[in-house]
Amino acid sequence: MPRKRGGRSNRARAVENVKPRIHQRWGAQLLLAFWRWLPELALAGTTATVFVYLVRMNLPAWAAGSVIVAPVAVALVVPYSGRILVAVFWVDVTRHRLRTFMAENGLRNRSGRLPWLLFIYPTRVGERAWMVLVGGICVEDVEERIRSLGSTCYARSGQVQVHRRWTHLIRIDICGQRN
Template identity: 35%
Template sequence: MEDRVTRSYARTAKITFYVVAIVVGLLAAVVAASYIHPILALLAGAAIGVGVALPVAGFIAVWPVLRVLWWWTPEILATALVVSGFVVLSTHTNMVVRILIVALVAGVPAGIPVVRRRLIAIGWCLISRHRLRSCFNEFIISNRSGSLPLILWAKPTPVGERVWIWLRPGLSLADLESRLDKIAVACWAANITVERASTRNAAFVRADIKRRDALIGTVTSPLVDLVDPDAPVMPRAAGEAPTALDLPDIPAQRTIPDTDTAPRTTKRAGRNERSDKKPAPAPAPEPAKPGTGDDLLDWV
């Protein structure tokens, strides 16, 4: 796969060189033609285009090498620090002092539990980055060029490590979720979970590698020390615990019917009136008086 990746980046670098050189050269020649002769402007534009295109194409061509250097950056820095420190120590001290200093530097962190656990956790972070890279290299390749995702950084967690990854085109979060069991085996972990690390960019994901369960440890409580050991103990008789429920043992409750038959009152027009009061009958029509000129037959 490395040969295929190298050829792919070399081809991309060549195309990028020609495109950048032509575009930048033409733009520079057009601008320079306003100040110098057109032929000289064309030559100056070509020189500027080549000068700009070479670094860009070179960066693309050596990107596989830069990516490997990025993967091994912590180890390279740690090795350089140890070697440079030992060289300085050898220059200014004798053998006995060097042995004592090396013993202190290596023995003190190993003897302090907190420092020792922290160093071991950092070491597992470095191992997890390389194991994830092996996973992407072996069975999570989903683009034609074979380029691998960029493993950014890692930090220790109470249960393992957390690694941030930048996915390349052709790979998604669903592809990782379908291979979690294989990734856990490759990382020497109990299980692993992946999720998006950004709500705006799906390429930025986070992997949580779990090597232990933080909930099974014994937690000491300071409340135990607050109990007075000389406090008197009150004996308590243990009652018989019920084992079943027998309905005849429950007394039946007597239900008393509502015998209140008094008529209710309703509030109407600001006064209380009895709801059972019958309405008053309508008055009968008065008979027509004689001499008024009205005859009932006229209204029939």
């Protein structure tokens, strides 16, 4: 049987295969990754620096680890500070999950750029995130896909509101988190 050469498959593509090309240069990619992971890198760097400092002061490794873990454990046990630490933890998790939500739901423009997450902070019922939409994405695109936000960010629901003055600035309220 002769072998076919060249040509494309006649199969219909069920999934659009768009490779995100935020910035083509590796330096820009490295800078974006650093910015995205800055809180975690800062925490890891601070912890490692304190640990090395304590070990160099002739403290055993187990004692240096205890000195680092004990204040966090005490803060978690105290009710008010424990709630603050847990809220800060979930803000950090939600920050990464929002990026996953945007990437997995195709909230990108034709160039592959995702919306910018300006800042995120805890509220009484969850988190509130402010985002800047890049050219090619409108608030209706986000509102269409907001139902999947609950499963992505471990929440019950989400609401989108547009800024009164600037339509490219939106607020996402992520409600009913793990309380």
